[in-house]
Every structure is written in structure tokens, then in C-alpha cells.
Amino acid sequence: MARKHHVNTVINGDAVDFLCEPQQTLLDVLRDELELTGTKEGCSTGDCGACSVMVDGALVCSCLMLGVEAQGTKIDTVEGMAKGEDLHVLQRKFIEHVALQCGICTPGLLIASRNLLERNNDPTEEEVRYFLAGNLCRCTGYNNVVDAVMAAAKEMRGA
Numbered sequence: 001m002a003r004k005h006h007v008n009t010v011i012n013g014d015a016v017d018f019l020c021e022p023q024q025t026l027l028d029v030l031r032d033e034l035e036l037t038g039t040k041e042g043c044s045t046g047d048c049g050a051c052s053v054m055v056d057g058a059l060v061c062s063c064l065m066l067g068v069e070a071q072g073t074k075i076d077t078v079e080g081m082a083k084g085e086d087l088h089v090l091q092r093k094f095i096e097h098v099a100l101q102c103g104i105c106t107p108g109l110l111i112a113s114r115n116l117l118e119r120n121n122d123p124t125e126e127e128v129r130y131f132l133a134g135n136l137c138r139c140t141g142y143n144n145v146v147d148a149v150m151a152a153a154k155e156m157r158g159a
Helices: 026-033 089-096 106-119 125-134 143-157
Strands: 005-011 014-020 052-055 058-061 074-076
Touching (some): 026 052, 052 106, 058 106, 106 125, 125 143
Parallel strands (some): 005 074
Antiparallel strands (some): 005 014, 052 058
């Protein structure tokens, strides 16, 4: 039996310590050890983007990162987007534009969209589509997702 590793990190603004097996992915740690089940497992190969989180400001597929690699990092998950009952503008726009259906891809799309808008608050439709290309959805057809991101960007700019 492998020795568990002690990891210190910050998740959604809170200091967090956890123990994990050396081979345990960040996705498994988030879901199984920390009970942050918003991040979804879609493919386990880094191809679908459902498990997207931000690690030190970079968009990361948590199924491809080991939990032990989280040592000393700052992680943002979908659970950290809303402030209590106050939804993040992207969450509101996804609802208003019906940009979600089954919900497997939604957390990853929200995190990726947030990452884009933190870098560029006035993206073109083409830039949104390009940036979200790593997030696969089998239900929505993407148009509503792109519309929601564009509407969120507009509101965030105060336009």
C-alpha cells in the first residue's frame, strides 16, 4: 500500500489540507476526498474539458493532474463561482440562454469561459468558439453557450 501524501493548497479562496495517494488525480481528490462534486469526469483522458479547473490562473484538466501536484497552488472550481445565493454572471447567462442540458460539461464550460473573460472581457464570437474548443458537449450544439458567454462579457464590461 502506497503512503499517502499531505498536500496544502488553496481552493476557492480557502486554505485546504488533504491526504492523497500518489497516483490519485486532482479530479478524484476534489470529488472523493474534498466532496467538491461540481467538477465532472467525462473522459479521463483530457479530451472533453468537463473536469476543467483553474490552477494558479491556468486552465487545467483535473483528470490529467495528480493531487500531489496541487501542493502550494491556488485552485478555482465551479463551486467557487457563486457567492452564496448570488450567481456569477456566467452562471446566470448560461441559465438565461439555456446553455446547459445534461450538466456534465457545464462546470468545465463555465470555468473555461471565466478563464477567457478574465483574460479578454471583449472577445469576438470566433475567439469564444476557439477558446472553448477543448470543451465537448453532446447536448447543446454550442450556439447557446457562445451566446451566454457573449452576453456575460457584455454585462461584465457594463455595456
